[in-house]
Amino acid sequence: xxxxxxPRSEDYSRWYTDVVTQARMADYSPVKGxxxxxxxxxxxxxxxxxxxxRMFKETGHENAYFPLFIPKSFLAREAAHVEGFAKExxxxxxxxxxxxxxxxxxxxxxxxxxxxxEELIIRPTSETIIYFxxxxxxxxxxxxxxxxxxxxxxxxxxxxxxxxxxxxxxxxQEGHTxxxxxxxxxxxxxxxxxxxxxFAEEYMAVPVVRGIKTEKEKFAGALRTYSIEALMQDNRxxxxxxxxxxxxxxARAFDLKYQTESGDWQHAxxxxxxxxxxxxxxxxxxHGDDNGLVLPPRLAPxxxxxxxxxxxxxxxxxxxxxxxxxxxxxxxxGFAVRLDDRDNxxxxxxxxxxxxxxxxLRIELGxxxxxxxxxxxxxxxxxxxxxxxxxxxxxxxxxLEEIQKGMLEAARxxxxxxxxxxxxxxxxxxxxxxxxxxxxxxxxxxxxxxxAIQDDTKATVRCLAFGQPEEKGSCVRCGNPSTKRVHFAKAx
Amino acid sequence: xxxxxxPRSEDYSRWYTDVVTQARMADYSPVKGxxxxxxxxxxxxxxxxxxxxRMFKETGHENAYFPLFIPKSFLAREAAHVEGFAKExxxxxxxxxxxxxxxxxxxxxxxxxxxxxEELIIRPTSETIIYFxxxxxxxxxxxxxxxxxxxxxxxxxxxxxxxxxxxxxxxxQEGHTxxxxxxxxxxxxxxxxxxxxxFAEEYMAVPVVRGIKTEKEKFAGALRTYSIEALMQDNRxxxxxxxxxxxxxxARAFDLKYQTESGDWQHAxxxxxxxxxxxxxxxxxxHGDDNGLVLPPRLAPxxxxxxxxxxxxxxxxxxxxxxxxxxxxxxxxGFAVRLDDRDNxxxxxxxxxxxxxxxxLRIELGxxxxxxxxxxxxxxxxxxxxxxxxxxxxxxxxxLEEIQKGMLEAARxxxxxxxxxxxxxxxxxxxxxxxxxxxxxxxxxxxxxxxAIQDDTKATVRCLAFGQPEEKGSCVRCGNPSTKRVHFAKAx
Numbered sequence: 001x002x003x004x005x006x007p008r009s010e011d012y013s014r015w016y017t018d019v020v021t022q023a024r025m026a027d028y029s030p031v032k033g034x035x036x037x038x039x040x041x042x043x044x045x046x047x048x049x050x051x052x053x054r055m056f057k058e059t060g061h062e063n064a065y066f067p068l069f070i071p072k073s074f075l076a077r078e079a080a081h082v083e084g085f086a087k088e089x090x091x092x093x094x095x096x097x098x099x100x101x102x103x104x105x106x107x108x109x110x111x112x113x114x115x116x117x118e119e120l121i122i123r124p125t126s127e128t129i130i131y132f133x134x135x136x137x138x139x140x141x142x143x144x145x146x147x148x149x150x151x152x153x154x155x156x157x158x159x160x161x162x163x164x165x166x167x168x169x170x171x172x173q174e175g176h177t178x179x180x181x182x183x184x185x186x187x188x189x190x191x192x193x194x195x196x197x198x199f200a201e202e203y204m205a206v207p208v209v210r211g212i213k214t215e216k217e218k219f220a221g222a223l224r225t226y227s228i229e230a231l232m233q234d235n236r237x238x239x240x241x242x243x244x245x246x247x248x249x250x251a252r253a254f255d256l257k258y259q260t261e262s263g264d265w266q267h268a269x270x271x272x273x274x275x276x277x278x279x280x281x282x283x284x285x286x287h288g289d290d291n292g293l294v295l296p297p298r299l300a301p302x303x304x305x306x307x308x309x310x311x312x313x314x315x316x317x318x319x320x321x322x323x324x325x326x327x328x329x330x331x332x333x334g335f336a337v338r339l340d341d342r343d344n345x346x347x348x349x350x351x352x353x354x355x356x357x358x359x360x361l362r363i364e365l366g367x368x369x370x371x372x373x374x375x376x377x378x379x380x381x382x383x384x385x386x387x388x389x390x391x392x393x394x395x396x397x398x399x400l401e402e403i404q405k406g407m408l409e410a411a412r413x414x415x416x417x418x419x420x421x422x423x424x425x426x427x428x429x430x431x432x433x434x435x436x437x438x439x440x441x442x443x444x445x446x447x448x449x450x451x452a453i454q455d456d457t458k459a460t461v462r463c464l465a466f467g468q469p470e471e472k473g474s475c476v477r478c479g480n481p482s483t484k485r486v487h488f489a490k491a492x
Numbered sequence: 493x494x495x496x497x498x499p500r501s502e503d504y505s506r507w508y509t510d511v512v513t514q515a516r517m518a519d520y521s522p523v524k525g526x527x528x529x530x531x532x533x534x535x536x537x538x539x540x541x542x543x544x545x546r547m548f549k550e551t552g553h554e555n556a557y558f559p560l561f562i563p564k565s566f567l568a569r570e571a572a573h574v575e576g577f578a579k580e581x582x583x584x585x586x587x588x589x590x591x592x593x594x595x596x597x598x599x600x601x602x603x604x605x606x607x608x609x610e611e612l613i614i615r616p617t618s619e620t621i622i623y624f625x626x627x628x629x630x631x632x633x634x635x636x637x638x639x640x641x642x643x644x645x646x647x648x649x650x651x652x653x654x655x656x657x658x659x660x661x662x663x664x665q666e667g668h669t670x671x672x673x674x675x676x677x678x679x680x681x682x683x684x685x686x687x688x689x690x691f692a693e694e695y696m697a698v699p700v701v702r703g704i705k706t707e708k709e710k711f712a713g714a715l716r717t718y719s720i721e722a723l724m725q726d727n728r729x730x731x732x733x734x735x736x737x738x739x740x741x742x743a744r745a746f747d748l749k750y751q752t753e754s755g756d757w758q759h760a761x762x763x764x765x766x767x768x769x770x771x772x773x774x775x776x777x778x779h780g781d782d783n784g785l786v787l788p789p790r791l792a793p794x795x796x797x798x799x800x801x802x803x804x805x806x807x808x809x810x811x812x813x814x815x816x817x818x819x820x821x822x823x824x825x826g827f828a829v830r831l832d833d834r835d836n837x838x839x840x841x842x843x844x845x846x847x848x849x850x851x852x853l854r855i856e857l858g859x860x861x862x863x864x865x866x867x868x869x870x871x872x873x874x875x876x877x878x879x880x881x882x883x884x885x886x887x888x889x890x891x892l893e894e895i896q897k898g899m900l901e902a903a904r905x906x907x908x909x910x911x912x913x914x915x916x917x918x919x920x921x922x923x924x925x926x927x928x929x930x931x932x933x934x935x936x937x938x939x940x941x942x943x944a945i946q947d948d949t950k951a952t953v954r955c956l957a958f959g960q961p962e963e964k965g966s967c968v969r970c971g972n973p974s975t976k977r978v979h980f981a982k983a984x
Contacts, residue, residue, distance in 0.1 A: 027625065027628065027629075029558070029559045029621065029625065030563060030566070030621070030624055031559045031561045031562075031563060031612065031621070034559035034560075034561060035559075036556065036557065036558050036559065036625055037556055037557040038556055039554035039555065039556050039640070042554075042555050042556050042557055043554070043555070046555065062531035062534075062535070063531065063534050063535070063538065064528065064529055064530055064531050064534050065528065065529040065534055065663065066521070066528050067521045067523045067526035067527075067528065067661055068526075068614075068645055068647065068661050069523045069526060069582075069661070070523075071522060071523060072589065072600055073600075074522070075589070075600070076600055082589075082600070086588070086589035086590070086600065087588055087589070088587065088588065089587065089588065089589060090561075090584045090587060090612070091584060091585065091586040091587065091588075091589065091602045092582045092583060092584050092585075092614070093583065093584075093585045093586065093602060094583040094585065095580065095581065095582060095583065095649040096578070096579055096580065096581065096583075096649070097564065097567075097574075097578035097579070097581060097583065097613070098578070108564055108565075108567070108568055108574070108578065110583045110585060110611060119602060120523065120582070121589075122560075122584070122614075129521065129522070129523075132522060133519065133521065133528055136519065137519075148531070152645075153560055153644075153645065155560065157587040157588070169559055169560050169561070171557065
């Protein structure tokens with residue numbers, strides 16, 4: 001608890017790890033690349049799930065659950081898909097351990113006679129098995145659209161991992177839909193991108209750029225991929241969600257066909273879309289400060305903490321009674337409130353701890369406040385205080401909304417300040433190093449230039465943003481003509 | 493949709509599969525032993541999760557998430573545990589697929605150079621990795637009790653599987669706690685068994701026997717196991733939930749120690765407890781009939797379906813408007829309502845379909861009802877009708893409660909009728925075949941007798957029920973003295 005958090009200015013990466021571990025959001029596990037999500041991190045994820053799940057259901061989707069295992073041969077059916085996922089996957093080959101004596105010692109080994117006929121892959125994503133099932137369920141145009149979502153764990157064998165942002169196993173949701181026409185699938189893919197953008201901005205208080213991925217960066221097996229891209233405080237971008245128009249690629253691979261109204265058979269059109277526990281990391285990186293976490297009120301597991309203050313001869317009982325009343329009234333009004341009535345810790349210690357845990361609003365209640373019949377409310381992001389009469393506690397709702405709004409505005413201001421047009425490669429190379437951020441540059445559209453820029457600078461095209469104005473220009477790298485600027489950045 | 497459901501009397505097992513698949517609760521997957529949970533089944537599981545999650549939180553537990561993978565060496569640390577799980581587990585041995593040319597054809601194979609240093613086991617249960625983490629987090633008595641729950645998928649390599657009841661992968665929750673004393677752990681294990689029993693009876697409408705498992709049947713690694721046991725309509729028992737007092741077995745294996753108030757170090761005391769998607773199967777088997785599913789109102793994803801009835805010259809618009817009003821008013825009152833306004837299907841077809849899907853209450857609304865200003869409510873379990881004036885729609889809440897209560901009472905009556913004392917082995921062997929059910933018989937307590945009875949009759953001791961009266965008797969098998977009857981049954 002008394003450990004220090006490395007300041008962001010000193011080492012942003014260590015700051016991030018310090019915050020995540022000291023706020024007890026997550027911990028390293030004994031399994032390489034896998035993390036443990038601790039209650040304070042998991043409660044945030046649960047709140048995110050609750051909001052997203054409601055948004056999915058409001059847009060007509062139903063939840064289902066598909067197997068963890070993908071038969072090896074399924075991956076191989078879509079050429080680009082297997083190319084994208086075969087190189088980093090967990091492969092199950094046996095179904096029994098047996099004891100073997102090696103050098104005189106008993107050792108547990110996979111029993112040779114339990115070798116599987118066909119190896120199973122732990123799902124890195126579930127397109128293949130889900131569209132196989134869709135093909136069983138869909139016969140007629142009347143069965144479409146089929147709008148399914150799954151909350152699940154997935155595994156991608158990552159070499160370099162980082163708590164929440166990139167782990168071998170992670171939690172996510174994956175939406176999978178089937179439609180009768182290309183247009184319907186395209187509308188769906190865009191609609192779900194909008195759902196993600198709304199969630200990021202209105203709940204996470206993280207502004208995002210919506211756009212389309214380049215051919216090189218699109219999902220393995222997709223016709224095209226849309227994404228939302230956020231900027232972290234160290235001016236590196238983070239892909240916060242993707243939505244894919246899969247065309248008929250998987251429908252062809254899994255023979256997902258339907259009979260049209262006029263009686264002929266056609267392949268269906270698919271979309272898939274997902275966000276993951278990576279978004280927990282995005283919240284930490286977008287809002288945290290040198291005192292720890294800063295959580296947006298609409299997602300915070302604890303929105304308000306009440307800290308009673310007393311000293312030796314103070315009227316402890318009366319203060320505790322008043323603090324309990326504050327807690328109970330706020331709880332009745334629907335807020336997530338915690339009363340910190342621990343008697344072995346000082347108020348200052350408690351302030352620091354709850355700041356570190358990111359609770360948006362602190363309510364202090366001491367003898368003088370009791371006399372005046374008011375409480376002191378302190379906003380976590382900027383420590384601005386407000387005196388609220390006990391008779392007007394409902395104002396807490398307004399304060400929380402101010403905090404939510406302020407966090408989005410601050411993040412947007414940081415993002416906008418770190419977004420700048422760049423017109424020469426020399427400037428590009430300089431600015432991508434310092435200050436970083438989104439560089440708006442012309443690009444010819446050729447993958448060769450995209451790769452060359454990435455090799456030179458580690459920057460990638462984050463997306464071709466929607467609504468980017470038409471503008472004649474020339475590729476920052478090769479000079480060929482371009483009609484729009486695209487968003488470059490170094491990314492997580 | 494027009495497929496027939498096999499009657500229970502003809503083939504109970506086929507009846508079960510027919511109901512589960514035709515009500516679109518689940519489907520077989522291309523992965524051996526793994527199922528797909530379809531939306532109508534998953535929505536029921538979500539409702540079960542919501543209630544259980546609230547009950548866990550109300551008893552002080554927090555959710556967290558631990559890795560899917562268990563290092564092989566972890567399993568081996570607790571001797572009884574590895575003995576129980578090593579024989580049926582999914583083993584990950586490689587992390588990359590590569591293409592190899594075999595007989596002139598490219599084939600995907602696990603890349604030999606991606607073999608893992610130590611194999612990973614897909615968690616069959618998470619005691620080992622969770623108590624390893626607990627050991628990192630717990631230092632002092634002040635860190636106890638530690639009360640954690642996890643919602644997760646687990647894998648046990650089952651040879652004979654059955655939708656929901658026994659599948660290779662299944663969804664569950666596993667609670668894991670650490671305490672300072674034996675007594676606290678024992679109280680926790682019993683408390684969570686009571687939570688499960690309350691859930692089974694008050695929500696699932698399934699009466700259960702609470703008790704302790706025999707040494708032979710206890711969890712691999714536990715000091716003792718408690719369970720709740722239900723009886724299905726074919727008079728076979730189903731273990732519906734277990735709660736384990738783990739003693740210090742895992743604390744010793746993973747060095748989970750805490751410093752007491754007086755400064756010395758002690759091993760903590762653990763409990764674990766779980767229920768799974770098997771409970772979905774229990775609901776089907778406990779309440780379903782030859783027309784399909786019957787869902788308890790407190791868990792049903794759709795509690796009320798409104799079916800408007802019209803013919804050629806009937807006032808379609810007015811009936812539809814009234815049906816929508818019924819739906820909206822019931823929705824406003826908090827019920828989960830569906831209006832079936834499909835115009836290409838007859839009312840009779842719809843009645844059958846919603847009965848098959850188990851919706852507890854059907855509301856019919858035709859021209860005559862409209863004239864009278866009332867609706868006809870039909871209870872799913874017994875088709876009893878009630879006429880409810882439109883002005884008193886709130887009575888629907890009462891009808892649903894009657895259905896809930898009636899289902900529990902009917903299930904209890906069936907269970908009690910199928911529970912009988914048995915005093916000779918000859919009678920035991922006869923009755924276990926017909927009619928089956930719970931046989932209350934004296935047993936000496938010796939594992940040898942338990943095994944002999946199982947070998948002879950396939951019946952097992954389900955549990956030593958709490959509150960079973962003391963009674964002098966002699967073991968139904970060997971004649972040795974016994975002080976209490978125990979519950980025998982054939983089980984799923």
